[in-house]
Amino acid sequence: MRRLSLGSRLALLFAACTAVVSLIAGVLFSRASETHFIELDQQLLTSKLPVLRQLLAGVDNRAALDARLPALQAELRHQPDLALRISSHEGQPWFDSHPNLPATPAGSGISTLHSDGTDYRSFNTKLTPDNASSAQLTLLLDITHHQHFLQRMQHLIWLTVGLSALATALLGAWAARSGLRPLRRMSEVASSVSARSLTTRLPRAQMPIELAELAQAFNAMLGRLDDAFQRLSAFSADIAHELRTPLSNLLTHTQVTLTRPRTLEEYREALHSNLEELQWMAQLVNDMLYLAKADHGLLVPNREPLALDEETDALLEFFTPLAEDAQVRMRRTGQAQLAGDRNMLRRALSNLLDNALRFTPADGEVNVGMRTTEGQIQLSVENSGEGIDPALLPRLFDRFYRADPARREGSSEHAGLGLAITQSIVRAHGGSIRCESDGGWTRFVIELPVGG
């Protein structure tokens, strides 16, 4: 079945409603007028009865009737559309005032008859009430013109129904069209959306209430798309940028090495240097794959019961050489148990500790604290030292972001993905991480549900 447009649907529904309403009204009106005519006719016919009964009083056979006929006919001439039939109580016709009168039903009361293009209202009654053998009087009123009027009116009703349905269909189509204009506007905006123009938004203020919610949802979707797209393209640009330096080092170094014969030692040196660049790139690619997995929800932590304090102590022991080298004291306070992935959580914490150690001045401190409240573990890694500009805090977890622009390319170790990876791991465990910095302390706070 072909799908109708919303506009046509509405127009057809309008037309059908109007047709039904006007049809009902028309039918009621024509019934009412017909009933009214019948009442009028009955009144007219009954009003004639007393005169006729008076004229025909005592008539009980045909002969008696003939004597009264002249007076009767004179009386009947006053009203040309009224006909009279008189018959015996057995139904034997005695007198017809007009020729070609239709056969009349036997019972008494009012009925409508049709004969030879003429309509009659007939009224049966006894000449003498309460006398079983009394002659029958049948009054017949020619109501052809009434019926014509009724028929014309019925035609008119049908015409009105048809015309009003047509008119409402047309008006409805127009109304639907203008009523649905915001929807069309919406679809125009939707179809104009492309990777290039995710900034277009629907004007919510101008939308009708019914569509405002949809518009809001649509705008929110565009917002998310835009955000994801921006991040993706920034990420791609960052990847290209990050890989460019080691790649150009590799290219240059290899080409320069190959320009003329060199000693074995020089070749070895060149290969070692290339190897370092390559390893850095491999690490970068692995980290990015890890983040991509996290983005796709493929980072599924293994849930094993862990003592977070023991894990922290193991990590602190691991970092001891670095800390002693940097003359930084490390300390753990508190205890916590949770179900989580040992290697992932160790990796997350190790990034934080590594980060903390890098930014703690000599003779500084790194403290790891943890406590459990209401099924929620709060773990903080704080280090003393120059704080981080509050404006930069929200960006710390961005990929490739480095708070200190001075530590950059060439320092072959940190690509600026550590905190992003930590965040991904914490999120994969259903937790959150934030950074705060004040009073000479920088603090990373992780909140994790105990259940993991």
Add this chain to the structure above:
Amino acid sequence: MKLLIVEDQPKTGHYLRQGLSEAGFNAELVADGTTGQHLALTGDYALLILDVMLPGRDGWQILQAVRSAGLEMPVLFLTARDAVHDRVHGLELGADDYLVKPFAFSELLARVRGLLRRGSSPPQESALSLGDLRLDLIRRRAERNGQRIDLTAKEFALLELLLRRQGEVLPKSLIASQVWDMNFDSDTNVIEVAIRRLRLKLDDNHDNKLIHTVRGMGYVLEERCD
């Protein structure tokens, strides 16, 4: 020791074979799964290195065929995809280890040696030594040229690892895993610092240096005559 490499990427396969051959293994390379499976079942190898995606039969199928034929040699998987279910699948089927590309050759070599050593029970030595370096495993003491060296527990463990696998280049990730039980990718330079501190205690006053850095690959403990 005879190893079989089933790897369909010619360059990777070639370098793997070269590297393993030069490390003293008798490495054979085939590029498709069907031949690979045939050889694995008939060739009496000490270890298999299988790529997951292969023409003919994939790595999983070869592993299944090998295990259902009752062969117990260790199997190391190489894969370009680090999907969790891949790893789980491989371990369920009886794989022994798993490396995700890109990996460092030194890492592969260390794992291969580890797997081959696993079967044989570790020798119950009471002491390890190299040149004038002696490690008393029972009394947890290290001395060089008769002079006692004070080591922390982790330094001792690190030196023990280097000594047990002397002559092998040990990548940082392996050291972190074996000494500190840290089994994750990390770009921290803890290992560098730990090695530097150990070297300070071990080699500083001696002309004959024992700990050597192989740039971009890792560390090796050996006597060099130059």
